[in-house]
Amino acid sequence: MVSHTVLRLTSQGSLDNIAESQEPRPSAGKHEVLIKVKSVSLNYRDIAIATGQYPFAVKENVVPGSDAAGDIIETGEGVSGFEKGDKVVIAFEPTTLYGPIKTWKTALGGPADGVLRQYIAVPASAVVKIPESSALSYAQWASVVCTGTTAWNALYGNNPLKPGQTVLFQGTGGVSITGLALAKAAGATTIITSSSDEKLEHVKAKYGADYTINYKKTPNWAAEAREITGGQGVDYILENGGSGTIKQSLEAIGFGGVIAIIGFLSSATQENMPDVASLTLSKGAVVRGIMVGSKQQLEEVVRFIGERDLPVPVEKTFKFGRDQVVEAMKYVASGQHIGKVCIEF
Ligand SMILES: NC(=O)c1ccc[n+]([C@@H]2O[C@H](COP(=O)([O-])OP(=O)(O)OC[C@H]3O[C@@H](n4cnc5c(N)ncnc54)[C@H](OP(=O)(O)O)[C@@H]3O)[C@@H](O)[C@H]2O)c1
Known part of the structure; x- marks a missing residue:
């Protein structure tokens, strides 16, 4: 069995309740793509969720983090339009493809398991390609997901x-x-x-x-x-x-x-x-x-930013791993940061 590193919030109340474990690596289901996560961008929401200040329901033992950019390493047999090696971002709320978000129940890293793990399998319909010519980093693209x-x-x-x-x-x-x-x-x-x-x-x-x-x-x-x-x-x-x-x-x-x-x-x-x-x-x-936005809006902002290589404001990065992620979240919680703080894998 191939395993990978996953972070989970064992209980709400403190950033220190984030734990690291090895779990079986997922594979892509029929309509899914398997993504090797390269960068995760943190949001104030991640801190609110961990500390118990988030005003919406949170899954028990949730994998935190909503915003990831990475590479597709496997595609399900029913997937078309994506192939191994594509650079992608995943929509914050994978079920709202267009129009207003109608539920908070499926957003990543809160009510549903999120992206602070080495590999994630998601429906191909929830994924947006990063322009091939882009000069922006994975961290910058991850930052476009919720914030952008x-x-x-x-x-x-x-x-x-x-x-x-x-x-x-x-x-x-x-x-x-x-x-x-x-x-x-x-x-x-x-x-x-x-x-x-x-x-x-x-x-x-x-x-x-x-x-x-x-x-x-x-x-x-x-x-x-x-x-x-x-x-x-x-x-x-x-x-x-x-x-x-x-x-x-x-x-x-x-x-x-x-x-x-x-x-x-x-x-x-x-x-x-x-x-x-x-x-x-x-x-x-x-x-x-404003409730973040749909996958269509993610697509629109990816295109606008990608065509101009706009300066997505990643100002500080930390390495993936329990202690560094907790440190990064504490840094965001302290309010010292400017722009985005990201986790590099
Ligand atoms: N509704 C949605 O869909 C959605 C999506 C994304 C984020 N959010 C929310 O939007 C807020 C901002 O998110 P973010 O990710 O940009 O947070 P962030 O990166 O943590 O930025 C927070 C910054 O807001 C400023 N701030 C704090 N209190 C303020 C006040 N009273 N007046 C003006 N500015 C103040 C501070 O800037 P200075 O240090 O410069 O003063 C602080 O550094 C958070 O509450 C977040 O949860 C909501």
Whole structure:
């Protein structure tokens, strides 16, 4: 029997509850492909799942991690369109091929076993090829899975972004900087916020943000965003803070703008919650919940990024193995990172 290394979360509550074991290596079923994982990109969700803060059900003894890039090493007899050696990424929610995600029950690394293992067999229908000519690394491609699809959905999933519009990104995490790269390539004006001047300088220099605001020094960052836009307000906000930042977002958004509700990094007390319904109405705005995105959206963002080799922001990598993965997750949990943190196999 051929075995491979698998990480599992033995119980929720602590990042230290991740354990390593040897398990039989899977093979490709009739309609599946077997993928040798080359890189896994971490998300804040992985930390929330391990520490028990994730608001949705988690499978017992789950294999964590949702975002992988790798090579196909075996194809099932019923598979066409893929062959051994193809470089691929796997959709975050393998059953939603198009349209809105309709369930949280099948997403990888939470309700279903994920990708922190050396080999994974998945339905061929859930897999997207990486462009052969791509100069991006496996880590960068793995980072497109959840983060890239989410940012793409936020900008194109409903009211598509137009060149010349202004997009504001909250914080310097993966969703924000990937969104920044997409929006800049689409001709938008970009504003990014952070708690750190140092991070803002780095993001401006490396990813070309047009404007930066330190939200700690400028708690009323909405006023500054409005000033930047000549009083018009911004057209899109990638809302990562959640209830703790929605008040400022509703002030910063322009008439007819879109607030894409993505994250839950800060929370407001009930008394401090603004009247979202009235404020949305008064701006004719769209406040839209984002659930990552479909495989079709993954395909779209892979094509857009692949054609331009956009700078997917992988800023730090760790090696595969229990201790290094726990260290990587602790690093993400500490909030020191910029962009994406990945695991190399
Ligand atoms: N709905 C979905 O489908 C979906 C998909 C992906 C991610 N998410 C969620 O979206 C959020 C961001 O994900 P991520 O992967 O980009 O996380 P991340 O890489 O861990 O980035 C988090 C960053 O957000 C910034 N931040 C924290 N609190 C903030 C606040 N109050 N206001 C503004 N910025 C704040 C911080 O940046 P600075 O250090 O620069 O201040 C922090 O480093 C998370 O809550 C994640 O769970 C949701």
